[in-house]
Amino acid sequence: MYHPAVLKGSAMQNISLFSTHDDNEEPMLESIEIKLILNLVKDLHGYDFTHYSKESIKRILQEITKKRKLAYISDLIPLLLRQPAFLNDFLAKMSITVTKLFRDPEFFASYRQHIIPYLSTFPYIKAWHAGCATGQEVYSHAIMLHEENLLDRALLYGTDFNNKALDTASAGIYSTSELMEAEAFYREAGGQNRLSDYYHSSHNFSKIEDYLKKPITFSHHNLTNDRVFGEMNVIFCRNTLIYFDRKEDFETVDEKNRIFRKKFI
Numbered sequence: 521m522y523h524p525a526v527l528k529g530s531a532m533q534n535i536s537l538f539s540t541h542d543d544n545e546e547p548m549l550e551s552i553e554i555k556l557i558l559n560l561v562k563d564l565h566g567y568d569f570t571h572y573s574k575e576s577i578k579r580i581l582q583e584i585t586k587k588r589k590l591a592y593i594s595d596l597i598p599l600l601l602r603q604p605a606f607l608n609d610f611l612a613k614m615s616i617t618v619t620k621l622f623r624d625p626e627f628f629a630s631y632r633q634h635i636i637p638y639l640s641t642f643p644y645i646k647a648w649h650a651g652c653a654t655g656q657e658v659y660s661h662a663i664m665l666h667e668e669n670l671l672d673r674a675l676l677y678g679t680d681f682n683n684k685a686l687d688t689a690s691a692g693i694y695s696t697s698e699l700m701e702a703e704a705f706y707r708e709a710g711g712q713n714r715l716s717d718y719y720h721s722s723h724n725f726s727k728i729e730d731y732l733k734k735p736i737t738f739s740h741h742n743l744t745n746d747r748v749f750g751e752m753n754v755i756f757c758r759n760t761l762i763y764f765d766r767k768e769d770f771e772t773v774d775e776k777n778r779i780f781r782k783k784f785i
């Protein structure tokens with residue numbers, strides 16, 4: 521079978537005579553290939569990406585295909601079927617772990633204003649950070665709860681399906697330059713001290729203080745397959761469940777910063 525997409529110049533002109541479809545069909549074929557791959561990953565490996573944005577999935581699959589110098593997205597199928605190591609590469613690409621301490625400081629400022637007073641009415645506070653990546657969001661929350669004198673009655677859970685990211689999260693060790701850059705975010709979020717009060721540095725790396733780590737449990741959890749993590753007072757799923765469409769169950773606390781409260785019906 522010839523693959524016109526990998527052929528250039530005159531070879532392309534000759535070979536394309538044998539092609540069984542024209543270029544207009546390509547998007548449709550690609551969409552079928554993507555569906556096949558997503559169903560395979562779901563059925564064989566138990567990871568369900570079928571509800572993820574088609575555009576991001578397509579971009580990621582195209583990138584992997586190109587990097588592996590393959591002609592078509594469907595050329596990934598044998599790798600997913602027969603090469604277990606490839607699954608890890610695939611999952612790593614599906615997991616975009618970009619995060620920062622006090623990322624979107626206006627969100628944290630709004631959280632401090634609207635949610636913390638409500639949380640303070642509970643004897644214990646349980647919070648779940650679903651899709652916590654390398655943990656900075658959970659530590660930001662712990663710092664905020666500490667400043668509001670609530671940390672000693674809080675239990676925080678950080679979950680992700682990326683074990684490598686979870687290892688970093690559990691260690692709580694980040695580059696010093698990254699933490700120094702977050703100082704401004706911390707201030708904008710209404711931070712009451714200096715961010716550097718919450719970590720100690722050794723050369724280029726810095727470790728989050730142990731008292732902030734103590735109430736946090738990091739663990740593996742796949743949002744699409746695993747069961748609900750437990751009864752929670754608050755759930756963070758920022759930049760993770762962006763395709764989650766269950767707004768009717770929630771009332772809005774802050775539309776701009778996407779803070780919602782579950783309706784009690």
Ligand SMILES: C[S@@+](CC[C@H](N)C(=O)[O-])C[C@H]1O[C@@H](n2cnc3c(N)ncnc32)[C@H](O)[C@@H]1O
Binds near residue numbers: 682743758
């Ligand atoms: C961009 S990070 C968001 C980190 C943090 N919530 C923040 O906003 O700074 C998205 C994280 O969601 C995780 N993720 C994506 N799909 C997931 C799934 N099905 N189950 C668990 N984690 C998932 C990825 O591995 C990644 O670490």
